[in-house]
Amino acid sequence: xxxxxxxxxxxxxxxxxxxxxxxxxxxxxxxxxxxxxxxxxxxxxxxxxxxxxxxxxxxxxxxxxxxxxxxxxxxxxxxxxxxxxxxxxxxxxxxxxxxxxxxxxxxxxxxxxxxxxxxxxxxxxxxxxxxxxxxxxxxxxxxxxxxxxxxxxxxxxxxxxxxxxxxxxxxxxxxxxxxxxxxxxxxxxxxxxxxxxxxxxxxxxxxxxxxxxxxxxxxxxxxxxxxxxxxxxxxxxxxxxxxxxxxxxxxxxxxxxxxxxxxxxxxxxxxxxxxxxxxxxxxxxxxxxxxxxxxxxxxxxxxxxxxxxxxxxxxxxxxxxxx
Numbered sequence: 001x002x003x004x005x006x007x008x009x010x011x012x013x014x015x016x017x018x019x020x021x022x023x024x025x026x027x028x029x030x031x032x033x034x035x036x037x038x039x040x041x042x043x044x045x046x047x048x049x050x051x052x053x054x055x056x057x058x059x060x061x062x063x064x065x066x067x068x069x070x071x072x073x074x075x076x077x078x079x080x081x082x083x084x085x086x087x088x089x090x091x092x093x094x095x096x097x098x099x100x101x102x103x104x105x106x107x108x109x110x111x112x113x114x115x116x117x118x119x120x121x122x123x124x125x126x127x128x129x130x131x132x133x134x135x136x137x138x139x140x141x142x143x144x145x146x147x148x149x150x151x152x153x154x155x156x157x158x159x160x161x162x163x164x165x166x167x168x169x170x171x172x173x174x175x176x177x178x179x180x181x182x183x184x185x186x187x188x189x190x191x192x193x194x195x196x197x198x199x200x201x202x203x204x205x206x207x208x209x210x211x212x213x214x215x216x217x218x219x220x221x222x223x224x225x226x227x228x229x230x231x232x233x234x235x236x237x238x239x240x241x242x243x244x245x246x247x248x249x250x251x252x253x254x255x256x257x258x259x260x261x262x263x264x265x266x267x268x269x270x271x272x273x274x275x276x277x278x279x280x281x282x283x284x285x286x287x288x289x290x291x292x293x294x295x296x297x298x299x300x301x302x303x304x305x306x307x308x309x310x311x312x313x314x315x316x317x318x319x320x321x322x323x
Contacts, residue, residue: 002043010039023236029320062297063109065116068096073267073286080290081113086297104132111297114138117181133300138183140308147296147306149289153184156282156313157191160236160264161199163280163315169232169262169322171203176220176246179211181280186264188266189236210242225249232260232322240265240272240281247275262321277319284313 002071008018013036021036022045028036062085066074081093081279095103101119104112104127111133113125121141128145130132135147164170175192178185189207193313196205208223210216217237224235232255237243243265247257255261258277263271268283289311 002040002130004045006043007036007045010043011036013214049250049295058108059108060089061093061109062111062113062294063093063095063100063103064113064293065095065100065119067116067118075185077115077290080285080287080292081294082290082297084291084294090257090298098109098183104134105130107132110300111135113293113297117183117271133297134299135158135300137289138292140183142306145300145304147300148308149293149296149309150308151184151187151284151289152310152313153187154191154194156266156284156315157188157236158195159282159313160266160282161192161195163317163321164234164236165199166265167234167262167322169234169260172231172233173201173205174224174233174235175205175207176210176217177207177233178238178242178243180209182212182221185196185238185322188213192236210238212239212241214241214245214248217242217247219245221246221249232262234262235264237263237265240267240269240279243279243281244271244275245268247279258319259322264315264321265294268316272316272318275320280318280320281316282313283316284311289292 001162004015004018004022008015011018012030017028018036021033022040024033038246062081064078064081078094085092092108098118101123103109113135114129115137117138121139122271124134124136124141124146125143128143131145133145135149137149140148140150164173175189177189210220217245220242224233235246237246243263246263250261259265263279265279265281268281272279272281292309292311296309300306
């Protein structure tokens with residue numbers, strides 16, 4: 001494999017001149033840079049990224065840390081991140097699992113975007129204290145090296161409950177939560193509690209533990225079926241995936257969704273439009289969430305102060321609520 005020395009010998013210039021030319025330095029005249037680049041191409045020269053990283057202390061790579069790789073949810077978010085980072089000549093790698101955490105302190109990446117509750121807050125603070133730049137999407141954390149891009153969970157939940165308030169199913173409300181310890185689930189539960197307290201809710205509230213999976217939605221539906229009376233009920237699911245499980249269990253049965261059972265989800269997955277009846281859900285832009293997370297990441301790298309940004313939410317009403 002050709003190296004810088006080979007290019008320098010072929011071009012009749014010094015090694016430092018080749019290095020400056022290949023890195024786009026203004027010290028090198030344009031005609032010389034082009035000639036050196038042509039020689040490098042003919043010799044199939046591949047830059048040694050590891051050496052460049054040691055020299056510049058930059059990898060031009062950002063890591064996004066996720067719980068898993070699945071579903072529409074992450075693909076849209078990653079697309080937003082990649083668009084923002086590519087415009088600044090940065091690459092994105094997707095990391096999953098605790099063994100990848102060492103990428104941060106070992107400086108294998110220039111910064112980390114975290115949506116993964118396997119990270120302890122103390123771990124993130126330790127990395128931040130040592131100079132690592134991070135953007136968190138799943139917790140409130142104050143440190144000069146950490147920015148936050150969070151969903152406006154309260155607005156989304158309150159708009160959902162405002163909609164349910166006009167339904168005869170509002171008096172019997174089931175709340176299907178996400179996994180214990182999950183930031184967004186906690187915030188949504190807290191928002192439900194605040195709303196019902198302010199509204200002096202006189203109905204019956206039942207909280208069911210879920211884990212953001214379709215299977216947990218199916219389990220919750222079976223429990224609800226055992227408790228059903230002739231009165232209509234509402235189910236507020238903390239994400240759409242669990243709502244899909246509710247649909248699976250309640251499909252083609254009496255009582256029916258949209259007539260006897262009101263269901264509202266959260267995430268506005270594209271599949272909401274293909275259910276029967278179509279699912280009412282809290283919407284936000286996953287693309288914008290990812291885009292702004294990457295934007296805040298680059299701001300930190302460039303020396304800007306840490307910031308908090310909220311991603312707006314709104315309710316998209318469809319036919320799954322009895323009115």
